[in-house]
Amino acid sequence: MxxxxxxxxxxxxxxxxxxxxxxxxxxxxxxxxxSVSRIAAWNGDQLPIYEPGLDEVVKQCRGNNLFFSTDIEKHVFEADIIFVSVNTPTKTRGLGAGKAADLTYWESAARMIADVSKSNKIVVEKSTVPVKTAEAIEKILTHNSRGIKYQILSNPEFLAEGTAIQDLFNPDRVLIGGRETPEGQKAIQALKDVYAQWVPEDRIISTNLWSAELSKLAANAFLAQRISSVNAMSALCEATGADVSQVSHAVGKDTRIGPKFLQASVGFGGSCFQKDILNLVYICECNGLPEVANYWKQVIKINDYQKNRFVNRLVSSMFNTVSGKKIAILGFAFKKDTGDTRETPAIDVCKGLLGDKARLSIYDPQVTEDQIQRDLSLNKFDWDHPVHLQPMSPSAVKQVSVVWDAYEATKDAHGICILTEWDEFKTLDYQRIFDNMQKPAFVFDGRNVVNVDKLREIGFIVYSIGKPLDPWLQDMPAVA
Ligand code: NAI
Known part of the structure; x- marks a missing residue:
């Protein structure tokens, strides 16, 4: 086996x-x-992450051929193939701080593999890593090998949170990079044999190690670039009376461009896009390519601009101040169908509003109060972006309450901010919400999920990203 x-x-x-x-x-x-608590959760009824379809898969296999354990050394010792899927966050200090990937966890995993292994192993990079990481890992393993042979493969993961199980069942492609030696090719084949159990062979691509490592960074950079491109257009739409949904529909119909990832929004979030682009920027700089580095950095800058623009629009619409006003925040996760809040735009938007002394009432169906309070009180590293500069003072954090219902969050509120595209926000009883709000009642839809005409009929003043402005908002000061 x-x-x-x-x-x-x-x-x-x-x-x-x-x-x-x-x-x-x-x-x-x-x-x-x-993490003892994470493993306990994987072995319990409440899995540590929310992902549609995950529960069923885990329950079907757990205890049969799927095990979760903290006994790392035993399982590494016994394994033929070792995937390394540890976190690779952006470095917060030292050389390359703010851009380079922090490979501390990766390195310690590699050293542990070298320490406990007594037989040949295939070591698979599953984490997203800088190009040439395999070379460093190879050195760590072979210098400590005591005659054991290691083959390093790069097998980056392309799943998206919220659709992980669907993506894994039916991937667009599986990418496997390895050494171009007979041993390297044999290792590639061993991993191919695993995926070939359910993935059609023509979707399993093999490349050299460096292409596989770089392809993952490139794919994330291209995806994030599409979002920043359409978000940049959304600002121009608001200034001209064009409608960003109509523009992206028309643009996406071009088969050379395609319709996906062209939704304007308050900005992208998640643990990967920003981190991987920063990593790419750093690699470009280290390779003497400052123009290329600046090109990709702009994708992140537009993302920050979009979050700032949203906050500014909200504040200027509400008579230039939200001080003491209750703002309902609907959605905190970085996208729907996940409870993940890493780099969620909600953090920056909430901090912006708290900076103007708003009172926030936050509701997200999958994010706990604890998580939200932690996210808002963390003093984040300054990645060169002003939105991250100010840590929240303890008094600002007290202006936040977390509730378990959208109606509770919006009761007596002056305005509503929709920051995650949860399906349930489309079908809320907005008449009921309007009746229980302060007037004039504002909706700022950061995900373009509400029916604008219907809400305006009810009496709301509605701001949707990249859409023709509500007559009310046209009279307000222009937003930078
Ligand atoms: P995560 O933070 O959810 O999980 C990483 C886990 O590794 C943690 O539970 C941590 O306790 C554990 N860990 C760290 N060092 C360890 C060690 N030495 N021994 C044993 N366990 C250790 O991170 P996530 O989101 O799963 O990401 C992992 C990698 O996959 C990252 O490189 C990320 O960029 C990449 N990736 C993430 C995607 C996503 O949607 N989250 C998608 C594709 C790739």
Missing amino acids: VKICCIGAGYVGGPTMAVIALKCPSIEVAVVDI
């Missing part, structure tokens, strides 16, 4: 390994982590 061990039981390691276990009953899969 082939044995797989995955180091890192997070948003990637957990779902990916659960699907491998489901699709490959003859493989024993162990997912290990240093």
Whole structure:
């Protein structure tokens, strides 16, 4: 029986390994982590992450050929193939701070593999890493190898949170990079054999190591670039009376461009886009390519601009101050169908509003109060972006309440901000909400989910990103 061990039981390691276990009953899969609470949650009824369809997959395999454990060394020792899916955040100090990937977790995983291994291993980079990481990992492993042979593969993960199980069941492609030696090719084939249990062969691509590593950064940069491109257009739409939905529909109909990832919004979030672009920027700088670095950095700058613009629009619409006013925040996760709040635009928008002394009442169906309070009180590193500069004072954090119902959040509010595109926000009883709000009642839709005409009929003043402005808003000062 082939044995797989995955180091890192997070948003990637957990779902990916659960699907491998489901699709490959003859493989024993162990997912290990240093976090005792995370492993306990994987073994319990309430899984540590929310992902549609994940519960069913885990329950079907857990205890049969899928195991979650903190006994990292035992499972690494026994495994033939070791996936490393640990976090690779942006460095916050030292060389490359604010841009480079922090490979501390990766390096410590590699050293541990070298320490406990007594047989040949295939080590698979599942985490998103800078180009040439495999070379560094190879050096760590071979210098400590005591005769054991390692093959390093790069197998970046392209799943998206919120649709992880669907993406894993039916991936656009599986990418495997390896050394162009006979041993490297043999290792690629061993990993191909795993995926071939459910992925059509023509969707399994093999490349050299560096292409695989770089393709993941490139894919995320291209995706984020589309969002920043359409968001940049949304500002111009508001200034000219064009409608960004009509523009992106017309643009996306061009088969060379395509319709996906062209929704204007308050900005992208999540643990990957910003981090991976910063990483790409750093790699470009280190390779003497400042123009290329600046080109990609602009994608992040437009994202920050969009979040700032949203806050400014809100404040200027509400008579240039939200001080003491209750603002309902609907949605805090960085996108729908996940409870993940890493780099969510909601953090910056809420901080912007708290900076103007608003009182916030926040509702998200999947994010806990604890998480929201933690996110808002954390003093974030200054990535070169002014929106992150100010830590929240304890008194500002007291202006935040977290509730478990959209009606409670909006009761007596002066304005509503929709920051996550949860389906339930489309079907709320907006008449009931309007009746219970202060007047004039404002809606600022950061995800373009509400029916603007219907809400205006009820009496709301509505701002939707990139749409022709409400007559009320046209009279307000222009927003930078
Ligand atoms: P995560 O933070 O949810 O999970 C990482 C896990 O690794 C944590 O539970 C942590 O305790 C564990 N860990 C860290 N060091 C360890 C060690 N030495 N031994 C054992 N466990 C250790 O991170 P997530 O979101 O799963 O991301 C993992 C990697 O996958 C990152 O490089 C990320 O860029 C990449 N990725 C993430 C995607 C996403 O949607 N979240 C999608 C595609 C790639």
